[in-house]
Amino acid sequence: MTDNDLAILGGNKSITSDGRFLNPKITVDIEKAIIEQLHETISIYDSSGIFEKLETAFAKYHNKKYALLTNSGTSAIWSMYEGANLNEGDEIICPSYTFFATNTPILFTGATPVFIDCNHIGNIDVDEVEASITTRTKAIVVTHMWGYPCEMDKLRNIADKYNILLMEDCSHAHGASYKGKKCGEWGDVAAFSLQGTKIMTGGEGGILITSNRDIYEKAIFLGHYNKRCKQQIRKDSDMYKYSITGKGMKLRAHPLAARLSYEQFKFLDKMTKQKQIFAEKVIRELSECTAIDIINSEIGAQNSWYAMVMRYQGDSLFGVKRERFVEALIAEGAVEVDIPGATCPSQMLELFLAPGEVFKNYTSPLINGKFENSTSFYNSIIKYRYGLMRTIQKSSMNIYKPLKKFLKT
Numbered sequence: 001m002t003d004n005d006l007a008i009l010g011g012n013k014s015i016t017s018d019g020r021f022l023n024p025k026i027t028v029d030i031e032k033a034i035i036e037q038l039h040e041t042i043s044i045y046d047s048s049g050i051f052e053k054l055e056t057a058f059a060k061y062h063n064k065k066y067a068l069l070t071n072s073g074t075s076a077i078w079s080m081y082e083g084a085n086l087n088e089g090d091e092i093i094c095p096s097y098t099f100f101a102t103n104t105p106i107l108f109t110g111a112t113p114v115f116i117d118c119n120h121i122g123n124i125d126v127d128e129v130e131a132s133i134t135t136r137t138k139a140i141v142v143t144h145m146w147g148y149p150c151e152m153d154k155l156r157n158i159a160d161k162y163n164i165l166l167m168e169d170c171s172h173a174h175g176a177s178y179k180g181k182k183c184g185e186w187g188d189v190a191a192f193s194l195q196g197t198k199i200m201t202g203g204e205g206g207i208l209i210t211s212n213r214d215i216y217e218k219a220i221f222l223g224h225y226n227k228r229c230k231q232q233i234r235k236d237s238d239m240y241k242y243s244i245t246g247k248g249m250k251l252r253a254h255p256l257a258a259r260l261s262y263e264q265f266k267f268l269d270k271m272t273k274q275k276q277i278f279a280e281k282v283i284r285e286l287s288e289c290t291a292i293d294i295i296n297s298e299i300g301a302q303n304s305w306y307a308m309v310m311r312y313q314g315d316s317l318f319g320v321k322r323e324r325f326v327e328a329l330i331a332e333g334a335v336e337v338d339i340p341g342a343t344c345p346s347q348m349l350e351l352f353l354a355p356g357e358v359f360k361n362y363t364s365p366l367i368n369g370k371f372e373n374s375t376s377f378y379n380s381i382i383k384y385r386y387g388l389m390r391t392i393q394k395s396s397m398n399i400y401k402p403l404k405k406f407l408k409t
């Protein structure tokens with residue numbers, strides 16, 4: 001080895017600036033807005049104030065009629081399933097490779113998740129989706145993994161052909177689009193996380209969008225009792241008489257989280273554009289790097305660039321283990337490089353393998369297949385997160401320098 005200039009072996013770092021990715025970037029304007037919100041109100045019972053502002057703007061951005069803020073993305077996803085009136089005996093087609101919160105709320109409805117393997121970019125395999133539809137299938141849910149949009153035109157066609165609902169987990173895909181339509185716009189209903197690591201964030205929070213009044217009202221009914229139920233559930237609906245309690249959960253958002261999200265939403269498109277420019281640069285620079293295959297987006301997709309995902313081939317090519325490679329990159333100062341851990345294939349999760357002890361209705365394993373693509377995807381990827389203008393402007397943050405340096409060894 002002639003690599004004694006690598007930082008991991010005691011050499012100098014390639015990246016010396018403190019380029020740590022700050023999310024969200026707390027500007028003076030955001031500080032002001034939060035203080036203002038603090039004095040305005042920190043609890044909203046209905047859909048007024050900052051809830052109304054953000055919900056209206058967010059729904060409009062996706063060409064939807066309604067939006068509903070929640071206290072987490074998981075709550076928004078659960079509300080999405082409640083909105084669709086999923087029940088025991090219903091099947092919902094879902095991705096095996098996703099963050100587990102796409103699928104875990106299904107268990108609270110009693111419906112059966114039908115897991116589908118991923119394709120070469122980590123998204124749900126569309127051909128397998130169609131092959132898995134039965135008379136019991138009520139919905140398809142997809143996740144735009146790491147901000148790479150799914151093939152939404154094909155999925156929309158399948159959903160229409162079989163008259164089932166199309167649902168999107170857009171928690172990685174704020175601002176992304178596919179063939180000219182936003183992620184979240186294609187589905188009958190979509191949910192976004194606004195959690196602290198996400199592109200647009202309130203620290204904790206979530207938001208659901210739909211143009212379907214029934215879905216919207218049932219979503220409200222799950223976790224927004226009294227005032228909001230009374231205001232927004234139609235008086236002739238069967239649910240209206242339960243308005244005081246709703247279905248009994250409280251999934252209401254925090255106004256400070258809503259305000260923080262709203263302030264970032266203003267810059268979402270600008271950020272996405274800037275990340276696109278940066279992504280193109282990184283892709284160009286890394287194209288000659290044989291140990292890395294950057295995952296390409298589908299044709300017609302505009303990524304959110306929540307993360308850039310690469311398949312690592314250096315183990316077979318250079319005998320350098322993925323973990324060691326990432327350690328070396330981090331040592332060089334490329335601190336935003338990471339091997340995803342908990343975002344793993346569903347067949348690795350005990351809750352789906354042995355749900356019965358936790359959810360009495362589910363007496364047998366919910367997942368049996370091998371899902372080889374998702375296993376191999378999970379075992380080979382490296383992700384690189386970047387996103388802020390500050391980071392982008394600092395060319396010293398470019399990871400290709402240490403990457404190249406390392407693989408020359």
Ligand SMILES: *Cc1c(COP(=O)(O)O)cnc(C)c1O
Nearest residue numbers: 072073074099101102171193195
């Ligand atoms: C973060 C995330 C969720 C859950 O969102 P929370 O706000 O953390 O509850 C769901 N799905 C995906 C794909 C996510 O990344």
